[in-house]
Amino acid sequence: MMRKFLGFAGLALIGSIYLSSCSQAERKLPIFKIAAEDANGQEIQDSIERKIPDFNFLNQDSTYISQDFFKNKIYVANFFFTHCPSICPTMQRNLLKAYEKYKGNPKIAFLSHSIDFKYDQPYVLKDYANKLGVDNDQWQFVTGSKADIYGMSDNYLVYTKVDANVPGGYDHSGYLVVIDPDKRIRGAYDGTDPDQVQKLLADLDILLNEYK
CATH class of the missing domain: 3.40.30.10 (Glutaredoxin)
Known part of the structure; x- marks a missing residue:
């Protein structure tokens, strides 16, 4: 299984759609994730939260x-x-x-x-x-x-x-x-x-x- 990074532009769009559906009190920022792909390059449901490693x-x-x-x-x-x-x-x-x-x-x-x-x-x-x-x-x-x-x-x-x-x-x-x-x-x-x-x-x- 391969994984790809969701780009900033795509995440911004996802975030704006999400935020528009929430009340002001419920608003939360999106979480950037790595989308998973199968062997054929098709995106599948599971994903991994993008985390910054230790430095x-x-x-x-x-x-x-x-x-x-x-x-x-x-x-x-x-x-x-x-x-x-x-x-x-x-x-x-x-x-x-x-x-x-x-x-x-x-x-x-x-x-x-x-x-x-x-x-x-x-x-x-x-x-x-x-x-x-x-x-x-x-x-x-x-x-x-x-x-x-x-x-x-x-x-x-x-x-x-x-x-x-x-x-x-x-x-x-x-x-x-x-x-x-x-x-x-x-x-x-x-x-x-x-x-x-x-x-x-x-x-x-x-x-x-x-x-x-």
Whole structure:
């Protein structure tokens, strides 16, 4: 039996249909799953919840952090690099809106993975975080080996690639991915789109209500 990943677009559609059928008090975000296929490529009924595996990355304070840091928390993850000349500045400024809204809330955290494993050392990430306006440990900026970081992007269903033909030398999508305390993907939002960022903020409130 083979399995395939349900893409963000498909899950967004499924989620919107589901949410429209619920009252405000009952609303819940969809859970991203892996759909199962039989030997003929036909989708079958069972599926597996998409969960983020354990990890261990070096953060902006030169400290290793693991999944344990996010235990019992909802967190928003993305992939970027500090000298990105394209989508990263917009994406990170938009994510900063969520950080500022939930700053001090122990149930919410943020995790930005650098895809520039050569340049973005902890002191570079620290300087970047400071200039962005992050002044507590609620938002973690991490680095790691190419294999670990790019492998982790696959788990979040986020496209990342080393590409000398694009500005900055790295290509990636700008998704902001929401993970629940059970390590499940519960939403993905275009971090460069103001409307999507507003939806992210609204959906985080829905998820907080689910885990209150």
